[in-house]
Amino acid sequence: MTTTTAPAATTAAGKPLPRQPWNRHLLAIAVLTVLLIPLPLILPPAQASVAVRVLIFALMSIGWNMMSGFGGMFSFGHAAYFGIGAYAGGFLLVEHNVSPWIGMLVGMVIAAAFATLIGFLALRYKLRGAYFALATFAFAEMLRLWATNSEFVNRAVGYHVPLRPESSWWWMQFEPASANYFWIALGLTVIALVVSVQFVRSRAGQFTKAARDDEDAAAAVGIPVMRYKLLTMALSAAITAVAGAFYVQYFLFIDPDLAFGSSVSIQAILPAVIGGVATIWGPVIGAVVMGPLNDVTATILRNPPPALEFLQGRGGLDVIVYGALLIIIVLLLPQGIYGALRKRWSRR
Numbered sequence: 001m002t003t004t005t006a007p008a009a010t011t012a013a014g015k016p017l018p019r020q021p022w023n024r025h026l027l028a029i030a031v032l033t034v035l036l037i038p039l040p041l042i043l044p045p046a047q048a049s050v051a052v053r054v055l056i057f058a059l060m061s062i063g064w065n066m067m068s069g070f071g072g073m074f075s076f077g078h079a080a081y082f083g084i085g086a087y088a089g090g091f092l093l094v095e096h097n098v099s100p101w102i103g104m105l106v107g108m109v110i111a112a113a114f115a116t117l118i119g120f121l122a123l124r125y126k127l128r129g130a131y132f133a134l135a136t137f138a139f140a141e142m143l144r145l146w147a148t149n150s151e152f153v154n155r156a157v158g159y160h161v162p163l164r165p166e167s168s169w170w171w172m173q174f175e176p177a178s179a180n181y182f183w184i185a186l187g188l189t190v191i192a193l194v195v196s197v198q199f200v201r202s203r204a205g206q207f208t209k210a211a212r213d214d215e216d217a218a219a220a221v222g223i224p225v226m227r228y229k230l231l232t233m234a235l236s237a238a239i240t241a242v243a244g245a246f247y248v249q250y251f252l253f254i255d256p257d258l259a260f261g262s263s264v265s266i267q268a269i270l271p272a273v274i275g276g277v278a279t280i281w282g283p284v285i286g287a288v289v290m291g292p293l294n295d296v297t298a299t300i301l302r303n304p305p306p307a308l309e310f311l312q313g314r315g316g317l318d319v320i321v322y323g324a325l326l327i328i329i330v331l332l333l334p335q336g337i338y339g340a341l342r343k344r345w346s347r348r
């Protein structure tokens with residue numbers, strides 16, 4: 001009895017399709033994690049704090065990239081999901097003495113449900129492009145105004161996380177310069193990266209990308225477009241909510257503007273745009289560039305060297321220079337840093 005094997009998938013020209021390097025992505029994540037574990041033990045406290053913020057930016061942007069990059073649904077309202085995660089963790093901890101780990105899970109569920117509701121309403125009425133982005137922004141603003149005026153979440157005062165007398169993993173609270181914060185943020189970011197890789201390589205991820213490229217064609221071949229778009233939005237919101245829940249535990253404070261302000265959505269978008277939208281590593285690379293760049297420009301222009309003393313005291317100049325540098329990066333590398341490097345490598 002003889003057996004036959006199915007022919008390998010080929011392109012229209014008869015060449016075999018290139019295999020997706022998913023295993024290499026997972027290997028790179030594992031190697032990078034091992035290399036970064038000792039980082040907080042080496043860095044000074046100030047730089048370690050910057051490293052934690054970089055991981056928070058990366059986590060937010062990974063969530064945004066899943067929906068807006070791989071899903072093709074541009075969101076300008078990811079502050080909604082960040083804020084839900086932040087307020088869920090802060091509210092349960094301050095008001096009901098619930099562990100922030102449980103609050104993080106609750107925030108993920110609520111954010112995913114809220115994203116599904118927004119997505120259903122937007123897709124039901126066929127909002128696309130700029131109209132979809134404006135709808136997400138409107139929902140985030142709605143939550144900000146509700147939190148500002150609601151006694152249920154302490155109005156504009158927000159929540160101050162109470163300090164505990166001793167360090168505790170269960171309460172996610174340690175000494176201010178503790179390396180544990182970095183390790184928790186690193187673990188959460190690694191999990192989000194792995195989820196992103198597994199999603200993109202999965203059947204649901206492939207269907208989502210097909211709907212992104214041509215929604216009408218995807219629906220014509222029988223793909224339930226709305227189902228997979230809603231799944232992508234829910235997963236994206238859950239990851240972003242994790243960033244919000246950790247943010248509260250690290251900075252020990254949250255209010256409506258910090259949670260739901262438009263600047264939060266921008267902080268989720270920029271790393272992916274700078275690093276490379278719809279790529280696995282783009283959000284991480286963009287966050288690594290954004291975090292230190294912000295601090296470097298602020299340090300140089302607020303405390304300039306002797307050659308630049310004429311710049312001292314000019315308020316807001318550091319923000320202008322920081323924004324100008326980001327614009328230059330976007331103009332020179334429209335595909336993002338990772339996208340440009342990948343394109344250059346493929347040519348070679």
